[in-house]
Amino acid sequence: MTTSIAYSLGIGSGIDTQALIKGLSDAVRAPKEALIAQREERNAAQISALAEASGAIDSFATALSTLIAGGTLFSQPNVSDTNVLTATALPGSRLGDFSAQIEVVQLAQAQTLESISLASASEPVGQGDLTLVTSRGSFTVTIDATNDSLDGLAKAINDQNAGVTATVITQANGARLMLKGATGEAAAFTLGVPAGTATGLERFAYDPNVAGGMTRAQVAQDAIVNLDGVQVKRSSNLINDLIAGVELNLKKAVPGTTIAIGITRPTASIELAVNDFVAAYNELHSMLSEFTAAGVNGAGGPLRGDLGIRELQRQLSKLPSTVLNSQGDGPSTLAEIGVKTNRDGTLSVDGARLSEMLASDPEGVEALFNPGQYSSSPFVQITSKMGKVKPGTYTLTELVAAAGGTDATGKIDGMSMISSGESLIAPVGSAAIGLVVKLSGSVSSATITIDPGLGGALQSIRDALKASSGPFAASKERLNGEAEQIAEDREALERRSQAYHDQLVSQFTAMERQVSAFKATQSYLEQQIKMWSGDND
Template sequence: MTSVSSSILTALGAGSGIDTSSLVTSLVSAAKEPKQTAITTRQTLNTARISALASASSSLDTFADALNSLLAGTGYSGTPASNDTSIVAVSALPGGTPTGLPAQIEVQQLASARTLASTPVSGATSSTAVGEGQLTLTVGGNSATITIDSTNNSYSGLATAINNAGLGVTASVITDTQGTRLVLKGPTGEANDFSLTSVSGTDLAQFAWSGTDSSTMASMSDPKDAIIKLDGVEQHYASNTIDSAISYLRIDLNKASPGTTVTLATSEPTTSMRDLMVEFVDAYNTLMKALNTATATGTDSSNAGVLNGESSIRDMKRQLSQMVSTALTTTGTYKTLNDIGVSTNRDGTLSLDTTALDKAIAADPTAITQMLNPAVKTSTNIGLAGLMDSVRDNIKKDGGPLATSQSKYKALASDLTDQLDKLDTQMSDYQAQLTKVYSAMETRLSAMKATQSYLEQQVALWTKSSN
């Protein structure tokens, strides 16, 4: 007959071979997994939202930057040109559109540099010794010491030392049928004249020059400023490359031609405002469709957009939609995109009535160009790129809805990570508690089993004695 105590011991594993360690692990897993799943599910959604917000912000930047780049290109602004490149050549500088064109320029004088040459020495080479000592090179008030010793005592060593002085004077050694000589050339411009004076070393004194020619060193050309007349105003520059006379325009002076006027102008844009609006509407719609997908309601959470209900994206869409009715200029018949055929669809995308646009361009092409892409942006005529920049800056400003949402989801990501860490700690404590409980139970069951065994032995002895 099976005893009650034997049945209990068997069920609880005393001597039954049941692994209480596995039992503890199973109980901990059963308690942990639902909570862990709930947290990781929230983590997955939160990560997707962080990524989607970053993507929306990046897409906005891409749209605005592409529009700026497009309007800054020569296709919409035209290419700077000179009608006589043998005298003056021009090219656009990055960052903006040249203003003040067309302009008239007269090159009265090219900038030149001081050039010195030593007397040729017959039979000498670049490795011929020039003597040890020191020279002082002075350029426009800045000086450097040129030292010649046993390591660089040669024409080439002297030239290298002058070049390494970093004052803009270039030295070279020329050997021809006349012999070998040192040639020095300074920076262009009157203010960049230079001198080379002897400090020590009798032999090095042959290369000294401080304004007066000698039998061993002579000036071949004088330093001069470039002199131009731009729209009748005389201007002086130290270089033949000028990038400050006209904003965003590089002017290269190639030849002096006093009395000859060269016209600097801008060629006609190769791309029309019509093409601009087609590209703008297409790019805008690509951005808006992506935002619509991210905020789609869906029939349930499984097919809803990851940013469904996100207020910052609703705000972004609202501000973008206001672009079509925002005044780009305060004057003229055409002031907004609505005025030239742009309208908003129910889903937030745009439509372009090319017939209305063509009619507006035909009626006043200059006004349309100035409205969309002004030569000079002002507070009342910001242009299409200026408007896009303003909308972007407002959407992405510190403390705005987008920045607030990004901060919120980043904070939640940190909190969810902390929750997982806390859950791990709690479950470790729970496992330790269960292990302690079952270890104590095993000890008690072992003692009970020993008592049972003793009693069974005694009963067996009593039974045998009575027989």
């Protein structure tokens, strides 16, 4: 209706009323629309810049973590003959300088037994009790009508969880039972039946001092190595308590042959990593500085004053002085190895200082980059993977090692740990969730220390900033709220502008009608005057 009325505007007055209404409407609307457009543009720029900053800190942290995870910044043990043994650094360990000569005299192996062949795995073996004696204790294996078969006997033995694994091996000539214990001399086991048993079950007994029964295919024995001339025995071919931070994997016994073992330092890789880190840091710093620049007359960076970005800048500026290594007397911060903060907030590397530290304390410099986990006791070994536990110091108390079939027990920071054989696991609710330790001796307490390294410290900054309740989330919520408000303000402007336009149309329509009425009156009067004038003539 408004449109049809508008088309008739100007007919009475002769004025271009439509153009006048548009001009008046635009004059009122334009400055308000310009302000909204400015707000929209700035809001979009802020959202884009926040996303770019978020992606940049992600890329920075991920790149550093990937570099560290690749192992190129870790010192690694080296051996002269990997066919005899291999050596690897334990997760979280920081290796000191060492060199040694190792002779592998004997490999550890497990005791294995094999039975006579039966026609099939389902053939009865005889009913009664077998007594299985292992390093974990004595266990009774019962065979009755429900499990009287070779398969049933194997399952009954495995169900004891006695440290012996039973397997049925089927071949063309029948089925046999094979038993295998753990490696090491102490893991030898016997399987006995009551004297006088003649049910057939005696065929599966074993005692090295008694004839008959199962045949021993392999004897249980310890690994024997000579470390720099000192003989050492271990129950496993994986040995991690001879050289601090190093796990040896014995592969072949070669009596009379010594293998050299030493350490390779990644000095060049660390020097390159320090310079690459500083370059990446400065690139990120430059971006954030541009985003937060004050500017003149409102022409500053899109994120000037944003609390999330300010917190990111504050946390990043603390990195050179953040304690990354709490162990020993070596450097604990990047600043100590030559990473300096300049007046403009960028970083630079004192090459001479870095070279000096790499020469005098390569282990300490390496420790700044790589995460580490340490136990104060040699009898408490950390077996959880690096990065699974939040950095910090944790106290273990009331420790009791596993013995006689009883699991290890203990507490961490006053909370009972979850027991699993020789291992203890930090419970849900503990700050150390993810920590797993193994007790290998008599110890009542210990302290566990988890150092983050530079990669972990940067990840912690990133994770805290991007947490669901963190500064970045608050900034994003604020900007999204502003975007919604701008959209609402634009809709309100549309409504007000349309209402004002309609008001003008109504007013000018009324005016046109009035003008038309005046013109009609004028025309009538003019006609009357002409008539009067004619009559007078």
